[in-house]
Amino acid sequence: MYQHEGLSDILFLMLYGGAALMAMLAALYLLLTRGNAFSSHITPPASLRRWAAAFMLSVAASHAWWYVLGLHWLTDDRLVRNIVAITLDRLTFVPLMMAVLLRMLQDRRRPLWPIGVAMLPFAAIAIVCIVGHNSAFERFTESYSLVLALTFLIYYVRALRQYDRWLRQNYSDLQHKEVWQSLVLLAIILIVYIAYTSNEGALATEYFAQVNTLIIVGFVIWRVETLQELSEASVPETEGPKLNYTPPIFMTISVSCFIGAARKVIYICNTTSPCSNWLQP
Numbered sequence: 001m002y003q004h005e006g007l008s009d010i011l012f013l014m015l016y017g018g019a020a021l022m023a024m025l026a027a028l029y030l031l032l033t034r035g036n037a038f039s040s041h042i043t044p045p046a047s048l049r050r051w052a053a054a055f056m057l058s059v060a061a062s063h064a065w066w067y068v069l070g071l072h073w074l075t076d077d078r079l080v081r082n083i084v085a086i087t088l089d090r091l092t093f094v095p096l097m098m099a100v101l102l103r104m105l106q107d108r109r110r111p112l113w114p115i116g117v118a119m120l121p122f123a124a125i126a127i128v129c130i131v132g133h134n135s136a137f138e139r140f141t142e143s144y145s146l147v148l149a150l151t152f153l154i155y156y157v158r159a160l161r162q163y164d165r166w167l168r169q170n171y172s173d174l175q176h177k178e179v180w181q182s183l184v185l186l187a188i189i190l191i192v193y194i195a196y197t198s199n200e201g202a203l204a205t206e207y208f209a210q211v212n213t214l215i216i217v218g219f220v221i222w223r224v225e226t227l228q229e230l231s232e233a234s235v236p237e238t239e240g241p242k243l244n245y246t247p248p249i250f251m252t253i254s255v256s257c258f259i260g261a262a263r264k265v266i267y268i269c270n271t272t273s274p275c276s277n278w279l280q281p
Helices: 010-032 046-071 078-103 113-132 136-170 182-198 203-225 249-271
Strands: none
Touching (some): 046 203, 078 136, 078 182, 113 136
16 A cells, blocks of 8 residues: 555545455454364364464454554654554564465474574664664665565575375375475466566556465465364474474574665765655655
8 A cells, every 4th residue: 555546546445445354254253163064074274274364363453453543643754654554564473374385284393583584684674774864774674675675585495395205105095285385385486476566556467466365265264274283293392403404594584684685774874965866755
């Protein structure tokens, strides 16, 4: 909602509210029901359902704060408004989606703390740019988000291949156990990101984003409810030292990117105007 064109389009507002409502209903379904509306004979992992519900709540909340910030709060300071809304998305929607995708892989419990570490630069840069009222935040989030998305995609493809080998070694029947379809969701998220960063404010892009939100919500619900919980006896609780897992790469990349970006932000703050022209209210 960069240019808020959709605020004057009743059809867009209906779609926007419908996407938020669908995400909220999906979260309530996952949290409050014990049965499986898709397949009664499948018992999905309880922890995966909770993570998926948290993700759905973040989707609904994201719709709420973008709307509130656009109409009722920080309406006279577009730069700070965008920084706040984008940062909230990065600290909720993005890490929860990563957690859901990782919890689908049941060969072992992969640590989630590197995801939290990778999100810290967003919060740090947001604080710096809000205090200094500087538009460098946009350039940082675009570049860092792309690096983070590609890094996670590479890691997830590798983890998915490991999971697939583990499944074939331990189970003869792979029905309701494979999760390669999760890559489709990753592709959808990347498409939405590219659409937003390449065509800011276009109403067609806003429509496209809401339709993709509906697709993502439906896909996550279907994927969670059709994934059979595997026997705990065959799933290690923690990763031992010989498993050579990769998640800490998030921390390494986030720290290195943050140091480089911080230097760039300091330079920009000292050499450019506080706010670029396209962000002026």
